[in-house]
Amino acid sequence: MEAQQLGPYVLIKRLGRGGMGAVYEAEHQKTGEHVAVKVLASHLADDLGLKERFDAEIQTLKPLRSPGIVQLIAYGEDDGQPYFAMELVHGQSLERIIRGGRIFTLEEVVGLSIEIARSLKVAHDHGIIHRDLKPANLLVPDDPHQANAGVKLADFGIAKLFGATSQTAHGSIVGTAEFMAPEQAAGKPLDARADLYTLGLVMFTMIAGKPPFRGSQLTEIITKQLREAPPRVSSFYHDIPEELDGLIDGLLAKDPAKRPASALAVGRRLTAIRDLLTKLKEPLQDSNADGPPSLIITSEAESTAPTNHDRSSSLTKVTPENKTPQASPSSIDLLAETKEGTHHVSSNALENGLDATTELPRLAPEPPKATPSAEQNIEQPADVPSAPGSYLPLERRPTKQAVSSANNRTASDVNEDPNSTVVDTQPARRFVTVEEFDRAAHQKNLRHRWQRIRIDTLVTAVTVLLVIGIAYWIIRPQTADELFQTITLETQKAQPDLRRIRLEIDQFLTRYPGDERAAVVGSLQQQLRVNILEAKMRRRVLGSRDVPAIERDYRAALAREPESPSAALLAMQAVRTVYAKHRYLSTEDFTAEDKQTWLSLIERQITRLEQTALKERVEDLERAENVLDEASQQYVEAIESLDPETAQRGIGQSRLLLQSVIETYGDRPHTTEIVTAAKDLLKTIDTAKTDNSITQGQQE
Incomplete structure (x- = not known):
């Protein structure tokens, strides 16, 4: 029997299994490339909520291009069973290394943390929160130089876009209790600082060999995450620099506002701490010229028993054949490490590299014969195998579809057996590589760019024509x-x-x-x-x-x-x-x-x-006549006065008014008559004054 196949990938062996599905090592039929294929369990393929979560992980991985993140290679659906292929990392998880008793130096902790912070920055820059950062999801390659990274971030199965609608109910808890931010444990909205808190937990675990909060009950661990202050690393590791101790303590702050602002800020502080450690360890570095020690454990040491509520290492029991496992979207970890169950396979499967612990995606059972109709004539291949466990080539697999439309079949055509299926000769298969996706996106961008160029050219041409028209309207000769x-x-x-x-x-x-x-x-x-x-x-x-x-x-x-x-x-x-x-x-x-x-x-x-x-003439004549009349009146009153002093004072006032008229209006032609009258009256007053003086002299 041939090995099971999904799309162009032939499954070789299972790498991990969980209640939601499994991860297999697979080989591309044409290129021979080895990848890790993540498959949704066949009995859950019809669950829309789980398919949406599975598709969300694919959409999350698409834009994340970084050596420190496990790369998405391709994705598709085969016979209604979704899957996607990822970069295959040859190495171990950080969790297994820690449980193997590996003691990390501060330089190793800081170096790995810098790479993790760099990977988180890439995710955060794309608006993605990992929400499940833990040692089990950090893969350490056997050859960091070949992998272009010392540690790779994996499993974005419960990652979330900033501000996106969650696929879990409000207030529900998704994640691993020992590696969970307080706001995540409380079911509150999250932002990128939740990943920084779990980064602090990972750094603490690498130094201490265990997370800061442990317990025998889930509620006990969550209560500690919410209320209990973590111990300072310096309380048991006395040689730790104050800067590193303070950074870890800041990352583990209960209030997100008191943590560092971003993964970029954490990476810069870690880089400064690495430089400080380098200066302190220069003599040791001179003696160790062979390069940094490998983080991979080569011994066959058995891992210690996991915490009961650590989903990253919890054991999944084999479900009996007569029972269907009930998967909860809020508690499933597809990459969780599991105990290998025992399954019976044929000798052909063993010859193709599949051992007794390999669980393959199930094939669809043999479809019943369908009655042809006027609208749809279905031809069955002559060599379709009848055994449900036999291998069916990719190009020959039918699609299970529940057809309920009366246009395609009548009630009499339907088998009364509830387990019966209807065969559609058009298989629901799709396979898209990230390279094809990028090429399509590039072509779309090119089309958009050319469209923008055409639009801009059109707008420019219209603008130029409009300017020319306005200029012509302005400069053209106007009519009379x-x-x-x-x-x-x-x-x-x-x-x-x-x-x-x-x-x-x-x-x-x-x-x-x-x-x-x-x-x-x-x-x-x-x-x-x-x-x-x-x-x-x-x-x-x-x-x-x-x-x-x-x-x-x-x-x-x-x-x-x-x-x-x-x-x-x-x-x-x-x-x-x-x-x-x-x-x-x-x-x-x-x-x-x-x-x-x-x-x-x-x-x-x-x-x-x-x-x-x-x-002016009207005003001057009126004013001059008034003054002349007043001078004449005072002169008459002075003559008629019996009091010599009063008479003398009146004559003097009259003479003053007459002189003012002559002085003011003497050179104005329109007042010539008034000025002449004033002069005549003044002459009369002067003559009378002279006669009075002569008479008084004669009397004396």
């Missing part, structure tokens, strides 16, 4: 209607600013001088020039530069405005009269447009000053 509409919109505003449409005005007059609206636009252009010149005159200071005569006269006339708008108006009108003829303007300094702009500005100022001058 478009320019005039823009100019009109600005002039219709409450406070128009012709500077905003200066370009449109110049373009309109340059491109469309014959347009009937050119005169209107030309007046706006002249108005804009006048505005600019006026603003320039307000900002410019004369200084020592040469000033044109018209500018000097303009400034002189405008300078009189604060004193008297009427005087400024007369001066500005005089400037207009002088420069009304262009011949008084130098043709070297001014163009015809400049001359016209100056005259327009002067005209604007005259228009503005006329309004202020009119207001």
Whole structure:
């Protein structure tokens, strides 16, 4: 009989077995590569929850590419039985080495811990918590150089993605009691620091030879994990450096917040401790030039009895044939070390390398003959073996499927036997290597990249076309209607600013001088020039530069405005009269447009000053008349007064008011009449005063 086969792998011998399945050493038919094949037990293959957990381990291993992690090679399903192939590590588990009595030096503990921390960092960087880090899941290769690692992390069967929905019930406990974080024992949510706690337990166990918390009952161990402080390593190992003792104590903190922040931080501290130990052990290193001692035990020492509740070494009894083992998802360790059961196999199996302890995945029993129908005509191979234990080649294996659709069969076609199966000639088989998965992922990335390139190219092309269109719209010559509409919109505003449409005005007059609206636009252009010149005159200071005569006269006339708008108006009108003829303007300094702009500005100022001058005249006349009337009234009252002193004081006040009118309004042409009346009254007062003085002198 040929050896049992899953996909392209021929199973050679079983390496381990648990309630959920087994792990076999297998050989690839074509390449001859030896791998470890993990198989879900056939009687559990229909359990959706266990298949999801099994598939979750495959998905967990896919992205983990590190020499310190057992690598996934391929995965698939054969006749409804899922399996996956892993890197085969030739060596022993750290648990077996510890139980064999191996005494680790501090350098070995630190060196292995650095590699474990590096592997945890890779897992944590991919958002994966191992949740079952223990010596049984740490494999030490016989040849570290060939394996590219001194220790390899295995069994991600209960690993969990950060924040992912757990496949176990909330509050349930998954893991090994002696190597379990307090928050994991309490059923609380976990993060990467739970793996750091178990790393501290592994380091403690390598130094002490046993974990810090042990007991005969599961509840006792969990209670210690939750409440009891672990002993300091320095309490029994007095030569341990304070840095290493403090690191282990920090890793074993009950509160995750008090542990190191990440596996990277732990690895850096361990590297510093390794350097410290190297300096302390330099004389010993010089004498040992043959390389580090191997961690593999070559003696046949029997391992000590395990703790009853350590699932990493618990013994699994052989289930009788008439009973089906009840597997609990929360308590199954597929790679757990087990006692080898006794099974009867044929001599052919022994000849193919399978011993009495090898348990092979069961083949499907011979399917009953199915009745062909109009929709499905099933042809049975002529050489299908009838014995359920015989070997069936991979390409000839049928698939067990429970077909309940009435479209495929009728009630009369179904065997009343509850153990009967229906044969489907399309076998449910799949086989995917990690290399194929990576190649498919690479091709998908290439397709995505080319898709992104095409999208980016399209977006770039659209953007360039849009920019070109906008640029053309901006720089294209506008029509006369478009320019005039823009100019009109600005002039219709409450406070128009012709500077905003200066370009449109110049373009309109340059491109469309014959347009009937050119005169209107030309007046706006002249108005804009006048505005600019006026603003320039307000900002410019004369200084020592040469000033044109018209500018000097303009400034002189405008300078009189604060004193008297009427005087400024007369001066500005005089400037207009002088420069009304262009011949008084130098043709070297001014163009015809400049001359016209100056005259327009002067005209604007005259228009503005006329309004202020009119207001000034009205106010001056009213004020001067009032003062003159008051002076006349005081003079009359003084003459009529019988009291000489009162009369004298009144005359003096009258003279003062008259002199103020003459002084204030004497040079203003619009107050000439009032100023003349004030002078006449003042002359009368002075004459009367002189006559009174003569009369008084004669009387004396």
